[in-house]
Amino acid sequence: MSTNNADLEISNLFNVKSRVALVTGGGSGIGLMAAQALAVNGAKVYIVGRTEEKLENVVKAHGQNIAGQIIPLTCDITKKDQIANLVKEIESREKCLCVLINNAGIVVGHQKPEGETGVDFKKNLFEPESATFAEWSDTYTTNVTQLYMMTTAFLPLLEKATEHNPGYSGTVINITSISGSVAKSQAHFSYNASKGAANHLTKLLASEVSNHGIKVRVNAIAPGVYPSEMTAGDSDENQKSQVPAEKYEHLPARRPGNDRDMGNAVVFAVTNQYLNGQIVTVDGGYLLKFGQ
Numbered sequence: 001m002s003t004n005n006a007d008l009e010i011s012n013l014f015n016v017k018s019r020v021a022l023v024t025g026g027g028s029g030i031g032l033m034a035a036q037a038l039a040v041n042g043a044k045v046y047i048v049g050r051t052e053e054k055l056e057n058v059v060k061a062h063g064q065n066i067a068g069q070i071i072p073l074t075c076d077i078t079k080k081d082q083i084a085n086l087v088k089e090i091e092s093r094e095k096c097l098c099v100l101i102n103n104a105g106i107v108v109g110h111q112k113p114e115g116e117t118g119v120d121f122k123k124n125l126f127e128p129e130s131a132t133f134a135e136w137s138d139t140y141t142t143n144v145t146q147l148y149m150m151t152t153a154f155l156p157l158l159e160k161a162t163e164h165n166p167g168y169s170g171t172v173i174n175i176t177s178i179s180g181s182v183a184k185s186q187a188h189f190s191y192n193a194s195k196g197a198a199n200h201l202t203k204l205l206a207s208e209v210s211n212h213g214i215k216v217r218v219n220a221i222a223p224g225v226y227p228s229e230m231t232a233g234d235s236d237e238n239q240k241s242q243v244p245a246e247k248y249e250h251l252p253a254r255r256p257g258n259d260r261d262m263g264n265a266v267v268f269a270v271t272n273q274y275l276n277g278q279i280v281t282v283d284g285g286y287l288l289k290f291g292q
Helices: 027-040 051-062 080-093 118-126 133-164 189-211 259-271 286-290
Strands: 020-024 044-048 067-072 101-103 170-175 216-225 279-282
Touching: 020 027, 020 133, 027 051, 027 101, 027 118, 027 170, 027 189, 027 259, 051 067, 051 133, 051 279, 067 216, 101 133, 133 170, 133 216, 170 189, 170 259, 189 216, 189 279, 216 259, 259 279
Parallel strands: 020 044, 020 101, 044 067, 101 170, 170 216, 216 279
Antiparallel strands: none
16 A cells, blocks of 8 residues: 655645746845745745845845845835836846745835814824825835836746746745725725725736646735834844834733744745635734724
């Protein structure tokens, strides 16, 4: 009698050794968590951002004495020409790209929906100087449009992942947010609307790519509250951020998410060949508490 027990060993189920990955916004927060999770388990990870010093700090703090590699590359992924140059750079170094994690994102503007009349709402939502068309367009450029540009630009390299890693399909993981699902504005309408659009764009790309026979999976991870420069305001010398656990005791998990929670989700999405077109919510029960 034969058995397939070996296939179900953890080392095989979640094997990312020798995979080539690219993570945007990899200099801090969730992007750094994703990069670490892959690199410490043997992947070669390119981290992309606009600030070279931040990326170099990541390599110094987290890229030493690990099974894989963390390699910094500067790029503004809101510029089409820079994305094209980034593709050329990866093509010059690698035969394929196994994993693309579109993590970079911004939140700008803060308008509270307070008041009991239309006049109140106009005062708080329309009249503030932060409520501009530029706020919305800038938010969508980073949180939505660049997901489309990065994914479509890297599709040829992602498609080659199967050729060089038999049985493995290249994968795109968009980091969106539970803010794209929750029915509350959380006082940043443009951000929440953009994350809802990012979730839908994920499904559109997954559908079109798969239905045209291209062997690349497209999924999203929608985090709840995690320590990042967006939620904490800054990061330390190791590019890590901190948020007080007691501030989130109202969640079912009674805490914010941590590196292990996100790392586990990322490795799962990278390795599960049957996952495609899905929004994987990892939020400590946030949506259970506040609804969708």
